[in-house]
Amino acid sequence: MAKDIISVKDLRVWFQVRRGFIESIxxxxxxxxxxxxxxxxxxxxxxxxxxxxxxxxxxxxTGKAILRLVEPTGGEVAYFxxxxxxxxxxxxxxxxxxDNIDEDQAExxxxxxxxxxxxxxxKRMKSMRQKLQIIFQDPYESLNPKQxxxxxxxxxxxxxxxxxxxxxxxxxxxxxxxxxxxxPPKNFxxxxxxxxxxxxxxxxxxxxxxxxxxxxxVADEPVSMLDVSIRSEILKLMLDLREHKGLSFLFxxxxxxxxxxxxDRIAVMYLGKIVEMGPTERVIKNSQxxxxxxxxxxxxxxxxxxxxxxxxxxxxxxxxxxxxxxxxFHPRCPSVMDICRSEEPKSVFVSPGHSVSCHLLTMQ
Amino acid sequence: MALLExxxxxxxFKxxxxxxxxxxxxxxxxxxxxxxxxxxxxxxxxxxAALSIMxxxxxxxxxAGGKINFMGQDMARVTGEKLRAIRWRxxxxxFQGAMNALNPVKRVGEQIAEPILLHEDVDKEVANKRVKExxxxxxxxxxxxxxxxxxxxGGMRQRVMIAMALACKPRLVIADEPTTAxxxxxxxxxxxxxxxxxxxxxLAMIIISHDLSVLAETxxxxxxMYAGKIVERADSVExxxxxxxxxxQGLIAAFPNVKGERTMPGAIAGNPPNxxxxxxxxxxxxxxxxxxxxxxxxxxxxxxxxPNHYAACHVVKPR
Numbered sequence: 144m145a146k147d148i149i150s151v152k153d154l155r156v157w158f159q160v161r162r163g164f165i166e167s168i169x170x171x172x173x174x175x176x177x178x179x180x181x182x183x184x185x186x187x188x189x190x191x192x193x194x195x196x197x198x199x200x201x202x203x204x205t206g207k208a209i210l211r212l213v214e215p216t217g218g219e220v221a222y223f224x225x226x227x228x229x230x231x232x233x234x235x236x237x238x239x240x241x242d243n244i245d246e247d248q249a250e251x252x253x254x255x256x257x258x259x260x261x262x263x264x265x266k267r268m269k270s271m272r273q274k275l276q277i278i279f280q281d282p283y284e285s286l287n288p289k290q291x292x293x294x295x296x297x298x299x300x301x302x303x304x305x306x307x308x309x310x311x312x313x314x315x316x317x318x319x320x321x322x323x324x325x326x327p328p329k330n331f332x333x334x335x336x337x338x339x340x341x342x343x344x345x346x347x348x349x350x351x352x353x354x355x356x357x358x359x360x361v362a363d364e365p366v367s368m369l370d371v372s373i374r375s376e377i378l379k380l381m382l383d384l385r386e387h388k389g390l391s392f393l394f395x396x397x398x399x400x401x402x403x404x405x406x407d408r409i410a411v412m413y414l415g416k417i418v419e420m421g422p423t424e425r426v427i428k429n430s431q432x433x434x435x436x437x438x439x440x441x442x443x444x445x446x447x448x449x450x451x452x453x454x455x456x457x458x459x460x461x462x463x464x465x466x467x468x469x470x471x472f473h474p475r476c477p478s479v480m481d482i483c484r485s486e487e488p489k490s491v492f493v494s495p496g497h498s499v500s501c502h503l504l505t506m507q
Numbered sequence: 508m509a510l511l512e513x514x515x516x517x518x519x520f521k522x523x524x525x526x527x528x529x530x531x532x533x534x535x536x537x538x539x540x541x542x543x544x545x546x547x548x549x550x551x552x553x554x555x556a557a558l559s560i561m562x563x564x565x566x567x568x569x570x571a572g573g574k575i576n577f578m579g580q581d582m583a584r585v586t587g588e589k590l591r592a593i594r595w596r597x598x599x600x601x602f603q604g605a606m607n608a609l610n611p612v613k614r615v616g617e618q619i620a621e622p623i624l625l626h627e628d629v630d631k632e633v634a635n636k637r638v639k640e641x642x643x644x645x646x647x648x649x650x651x652x653x654x655x656x657x658x659x660x661g662g663m664r665q666r667v668m669i670a671m672a673l674a675c676k677p678r679l680v681i682a683d684e685p686t687t688a689x690x691x692x693x694x695x696x697x698x699x700x701x702x703x704x705x706x707x708x709x710l711a712m713i714i715i716s717h718d719l720s721v722l723a724e725t726x727x728x729x730x731x732m733y734a735g736k737i738v739e740r741a742d743s744v745e746x747x748x749x750x751x752x753x754x755x756q757g758l759i760a761a762f763p764n765v766k767g768e769r770t771m772p773g774a775i776a777g778n779p780p781n782x783x784x785x786x787x788x789x790x791x792x793x794x795x796x797x798x799x800x801x802x803x804x805x806x807x808x809x810x811x812x813x814p815n816h817y818a819a820c821h822v823v824k825p826r
Contacts, residue, residue, distance in 0.1 A: 197690040340778050370548045371717065371761045372775035379771070397690065400763035404771055427765060441695035442765045443720035445747035449766045450724065455695050459660050 145187040147223045148359055148391045149209060150257060154182045154218035156201070156208045160464055176464040178204040180415035181218070186359070188224065189385055191392045193406035193423070195399060195438075197460055200412040202395045206361040209393065210275050211260060211268060221257030224274060224358040224391075230258055234267070273303060276352035280364035282344035286336040293332040296320060296350045303355065315354055322388070323350035324380050342373035349380065353388075360384075363395045378405050399442050403427050408496075411435045414463055414471040417490075421497030431499040433476050470502065478503060508579075510678060510711050511537040511560070516573035516583075518552075518559045525783045529555040529568070531735035534809070539678065540709040544722030544743060546758070547732035550779055553715050556732070557681045559583075560713075561598050562590060578678065596626045599672040601665075603684040608668060609656040616652030619671045626675050641670040645700060662693035669700065679711045686721060698725055719758060723747055731755045734780050734790035737809060741816040751818040753795050789821065797822045 156179040162170075179201040186192040194202040208215045235249045244252070263271055279285040286295055296316045299305075306312035320328035323346045336344055345365060352360055362381065366374040378401070384390045396402050402409055403423060410420040411434065419432040430436050437454040444450060456475045461467055467474055473483040482502050490500045518530040530552040537543050545553040558564055560575055560582060575582035578597065585593065599622075602608040610618055619641060620634040629637075639649040645666040656664060665685065672680050685701065686694040702725055705712055716722050722729055722743060729743040731754065739752040750756045760773035777794040780786065789795070789802040801821050809819040813826055 197692060371772075372548055372758065375761060375772045375774040376776075379774070382771075398763075399691070400765045403765045404763040404769055424769060427769075438691060439765055441691055443694070443698070443718065443724050444764065444766050445720050445723040445744075445759070446766070447744060453695065455699060456692050459662055459693060 145189060147185045147257075148188045148190075149393070150185040150219070150221045150223065151205075151209060152183050152219040152221075154179055154205065154208055154220065155216045156204050156213055157216040174464050177415050177466055178463055179208060179215075180463075180466070182412070182415070182417055184410055184417065184420060186391055186393060188391055189389055190408065191381070191385065191394055191406045193394045193396060193402040193409045194412055195396055195402050195409060196412035197438075198397065199460060199463065201415040201463070202397075202412050203363055205412070206277070206363055206393055206395050209260070210272065210277055210361060212277070215261060218261075220260040222260055222271065222274070222359075223257045226274060226358075227256075227258055228253075230267070230270075234258075269303065273299075273305075273355040274358045275361070276355060276357040276359070277361040277363065278345075278348050278352050278365045281368050282336075282341060282348050283368065285348055286344060288336055291333050291335055292320070292325075292339070292347050292350075295336070295347060296354050299351060299355050305355070316350075319350040319354035320347075322353050322384065323347070324376075324383075325350060340373075341369055342376055345369060345377050346380065349377075349384075353384070357390070359391050359393070361393045361395070364397070365394075366401060367396065367398060374401070381405075399427070399439060411438070414460060414466060416471060416500070418472065418501070419497075419499045421494070425494065425497050429497075431493050431497075431504060432472075432501050433478050433503070434472050437477070470500075480506070482506075509536040510539045510578065512574070512576040513556075513560070514574040514576070516556065516559060516575060517571040518555050518564065519569060519571045520565070521567045521569075522783065527782050528735055528785060529782060530559065531782075531785070532573070533732075533735075533737055535730055535737065535740065537679070537711050537713065539711055540705070541728065542705055542710075542712040542714060542726040544726035544729045545713060545715045545732060546717065546719050546722055546729060548717065548779060550782070551732045552735040552782075553732045554683055557600075557683065557713050557715055560679075561594055561600060561681065563594075563600070592626070595622045595677070596675045597677050598679045598681065599675070599677040601668050601672045601680065601682040601685050603687060609664060611656050613655070614653050615656060615659070615667050619652075619667070619674050622671070622674045637674070638670075641673060644673065644704070645670045646696075662689055662696060665689060665693075665697055666700065669697075669704070673704070673708070676708075677710070679713070682712060682714045684716055685714065687716065687718070694721070701725055719747070719762060720764075731758065734785070735782060736790065736819065737817075738791065738820070739818045740809070741813075745813075745816055749813070749816070751812050751816065751823045752791075752820050753797055753822070754791050755818075757794075789819075 157175040157177050160174040160176060182205055196202050207213045209220050231253060235252055238244045239249055293316055296319055297312050300312050306315060317328045320331055325331040325346050366377050394406055406423050409423050409426045410417045413434050419426060419435045430439060437456050440454045458475055469485045470483040470488050473479045488500045488502045490498045491504055492498050513535050516530055516533045520527040520529055533556050547553050559570055570583045616638045619638045623634040623637055638652055642649040642652060647666050686697050714722060714725055726743050729746045730737045731739040733754050739755045750759055757775040763772045775794055780790055788804050789807050792798045792802040807819045807821045809817050812818045812823050
């Protein structure tokens with residue numbers, strides 16, 4: 144059984160809604176956009192875990208909250224990956240020296256396992272980020288057009304003070320470019336983003352994430368801006384990185400087709416919550432939640448016979464600042480029942496590792 | 508007679524590096540009430556080909572050759588007032604980013620009424636009544652005609668764009684990536700709407716998309732473009748069941764199909780050619796796995812390889 148690398152428990156990210164002066168006098172209630180509202184999952188080492196859902200469902204915010212690129216409002220994010228022991232030992236030693244904890248407590252903390260990412264101070268978070276990196280969606284906008292590819296990829300080293308001198312940094316950049324499939328690295332290093340193709344640009348983004356030698360990557364829609372003909376090259380690159388460098392991925396996408404062929408497990412999000420989660424094959428071919436079923440049914444397909452049972456949901460996703468009571472999906476659900484309007488469904492397992500939050504499954 | 512006949516269309520752009528041959532010899536015909544899809548990678552010329560029909564080219568673009576026969580007129584030669592009269596009344600377009608295509612400081616109802624007032628001799632009242640009808644037609648609440656674009660969601664804005672395109676009851680609607688920026692559920696809603704409208708209003712449509720499955724769902728015929736040329740053309744189901752051109756085969760294999768087998772999609776190695784200095788021979792030769800000597804020297808013509816199924820490839824023989 145593979146070890147966990149990241150565990151997320153009841154993660155919440157709420158944003159305050161700004162109120163005008165009059166509003167703040169008239170109503171006392173502070174409204175929140177509940178972008179992520181109680182999300183729980185674990186990602187194993189060498190696993191590709193995929194978050195899918197419509198835009199605004201909170202999938203990107205979840206990814207960013209894990210890296211604390213947005214601060215979570217509540218919940219836990221714990222890291223169990225390589226280097227964990229050293230980091231914990233150091234923290235425990237500091238606490239012992241200050242007499243904040245005794246030996247017994249120290250031992251228990253070491254045994255319990257994960258490093259709570261939310262509890263880290265600024266300095267430790269910085270070193271933690273070296274293990275947790277992100278690849279962004281748009282290779283056209285996420286690279287500084289005035290920097291050479293070398294400068295872009297070397298920047299994380301400079302920021303983190305890694306590499307004693309230029310030669311050492313160049314060696315690491317060369318290796319990262321090579322790992323990202325920009326070979327030979329010498330041909331790319333001194334070029335600018337506009338001088339390379341879209342696929343190569345995304346590889347530069349990958350190299351920038353790899354240069355710190357991370358263990359865990361959040362990949363936020365890394366292929367949706369690319370032409371179909373080169374998408375699978377980038378996907379294969381990520382599979383390669385898992386194979387040879389033992390990386391784990393949180394892969395965020397709205398494209399069910401990509402999620403289907405590429406990930407080990409899928410979690411389907413709707414309005415800040417996971418509604419269905421499980422091994423990819425099961426979630427896609429044996430989906431249980433009405434939302435998952437609808438999402439899969441409307442993916443365009445070339446074969447006319449696959450189009451017969453489309454479930455086109457009416458309307459658009461509701462506002463996350465005004466979440467419906469009960470099951471959040473009930474206003475759009477084709478099989479809504481009375482209970483769905485008042486009571487939030489609990490997550491139940493329908494088969495090992497495959498969980499669904501829907502009243503339909505608990506009613507039978 | 509076909510509604511639209513395009514013959515040997517060439518659309519070039521003047522650039523600092525030289526002449527960019529975005530569309531370089533494209534032929535197709537479109538019958539009344541039919542939908543045709545134009546597919547291909549970014550930069551293949553699909554949008555330019557469609558915009559040429561309406562002559563909506565940027566200042567450095569020009570039609571260098573060919574005929575665009577639309578309802579008895581050669582659109583390649585029509586200019587001035589005559590062109591203005593045809594635009595939007597007979598041919599209209601649904602742009603890709605509904606967000607950017609609408610005027611943010613004007614009520615949507617007024618924006619839709621504008622072409623009606625311009626093209627038809629009607630007063631405001633009649634136009635406003637038509638706007639309300641159009642709203643209903645595309646599934647929007649007619650009471651919202653006085654709202655501004657930002658008050659609508661992305662999917663609804665795309666419906667507004669469609670309503671606007673239909674304002675003057677055109678014969679032909681060009682839709683440029685009509686659902687690309689939308690979520691899959693909203694995409695399904697919009698595609699459903701487009702199909703219904705096409706059937707009920709007997710519209711001819713040219714739909715441009717990089718997503719072959721979107722085109723397969725909405726179009727009767729499918730043209731695959733590569734480097735400024737059509738490389739394959741056939742009935743859309745036929746293109747998928749029996750693709751002939753190696754490029755089409757590669758494109759189809761590159762799509763992961765959620766309803767099919769769980770296999771890693773293929774990739775087409777390399778990049779499309781530079782359209783300023785086009786090499787002789789087949790334009791796909793550099794990326795093709797079946798390249799022979801002839802492919803490097805001679806450009807393959809688009810020929811009928813199966814009944815009503817055209818492909819431009821030296822390796823594919825007519826059967």
